[in-house]
Amino acid sequence: xxxxxxxxxxxxxxxxxxxxxxxxxxxxxxxxxxxxxxxxxxxxxxxxxxxxxxxxxxxxxxxxxxxxxxxxxxxxxxxxxxxxxxxxxxxxxxxxxxxxxxxxxxxxxxxxxxxxxxxxxxxxxxxxxxxxxxxxxxxxxxxxxxxxxxxxxxxxxxxxxxxxxxxxxxxxxxxxxxxxxxxxxxxxxxxxxxxxxxxxxxxxxxxxxxxxxxxxxxxxxxxxxxxxxxxxxxxxxxxxxxxxxxxxxxxxxxxxxxxxxxxxxxxxxxxxxxxxxxxxxxxxxx
Numbered sequence: 001x002x003x004x005x006x007x008x009x010x011x012x013x014x015x016x017x018x019x020x021x022x023x024x025x026x027x028x029x030x031x032x033x034x035x036x037x038x039x040x041x042x043x044x045x046x047x048x049x050x051x052x053x054x055x056x057x058x059x060x061x062x063x064x065x066x067x068x069x070x071x072x073x074x075x076x077x078x079x080x081x082x083x084x085x086x087x088x089x090x091x092x093x094x095x096x097x098x099x100x101x102x103x104x105x106x107x108x109x110x111x112x113x114x115x116x117x118x119x120x121x122x123x124x125x126x127x128x129x130x131x132x133x134x135x136x137x138x139x140x141x142x143x144x145x146x147x148x149x150x151x152x153x154x155x156x157x158x159x160x161x162x163x164x165x166x167x168x169x170x171x172x173x174x175x176x177x178x179x180x181x182x183x184x185x186x187x188x189x190x191x192x193x194x195x196x197x198x199x200x201x202x203x204x205x206x207x208x209x210x211x212x213x214x215x216x217x218x219x220x221x222x223x224x225x226x227x228x229x230x231x232x233x234x235x236x237x238x239x240x241x242x243x244x245x246x247x248x249x250x251x252x253x254x255x256x257x258x259x260x261x262x263x264x265x266x267x268x269x270x271x272x273x274x275x276x277x278x279x280x281x282x283x284x285x286x
Contacts, residue, residue, distance in 0.1 A: 009037025044072025
């Protein structure tokens with residue numbers, strides 16, 4: 001674990017930038033820190049191509065004191081429009097090396113400590129995937145859940161573009177990632193709270209508002225349902241659902257920080273691309 005003082009800045013967060021859309025790329029071009037000490041947490045789904053991911057993270061890393069990235073499912077797609085044809089673990093490792101060249105912290109790096117206002121906290125970017133354990137109501141197996149989803153027409157593109165190589169399945173890759181991440185989190189100092197950054201929420205409760213409940217199968221794993229308690233979580237930062245909001249579960253704050261697609265954010269009253277303040281806590285500052 002590394003320690004980097006946060007000065008007088010803020011710990012900010014965003015996710016689901018999806019810069020393949022020109023309107024979203026323009027949002028990234030306009031993103032600026034409020035001070036030289038601000039950190040930015042990026043909770044996945046920057047883009048589908050390695051070139052776009054690199055452009056966005058390089059742009060942001062040149063402006064913020066520290067950028068911390070956790071991968072989303074879209075970065076892991078082997079997309080037909082991408083000249084980089086790596087699959088599975090090899091693709092993820094390629095993205096990690098790209099981030100390291102840019103000075104961006106990844107789930108494979110020592111966890112930094114935010115020591116700014118509201119700190120100190122350990123900031124832990126995670127890469128956990130999902131294992132189809134968030135099943136639709138009435139389904140008891142992955143096979144039943146997938147059959148139901150196909151019947152409704154709501155099937156995540158991961159089924160066609162996110163390859164688990166060399167693992168035999170996405171859930172096997174998820175199991176390995178959860179075990180390794182759990183080991184690292186358990187070894188953290190017990191006197192520091194944590195901010196966990198993952199593309200998917202650690203608990204199922206944010207999926208209660210989904211219009212299409214079957215999509216929850218591609219949104220995480222039941223294996224992490226108690227992590228917000230076990231690992232002294234101050235705030236759990238996630239994206240993926242494109243439903244930006246704050247919830248509290250068992251006394252822990254969950255922040256969904258996604259931008260989403262233009263057709264989604266155009267309907268919202270808040271300006272698109274607004275960076276969410278994780279620390280200092282605004283609800284505790286009053």
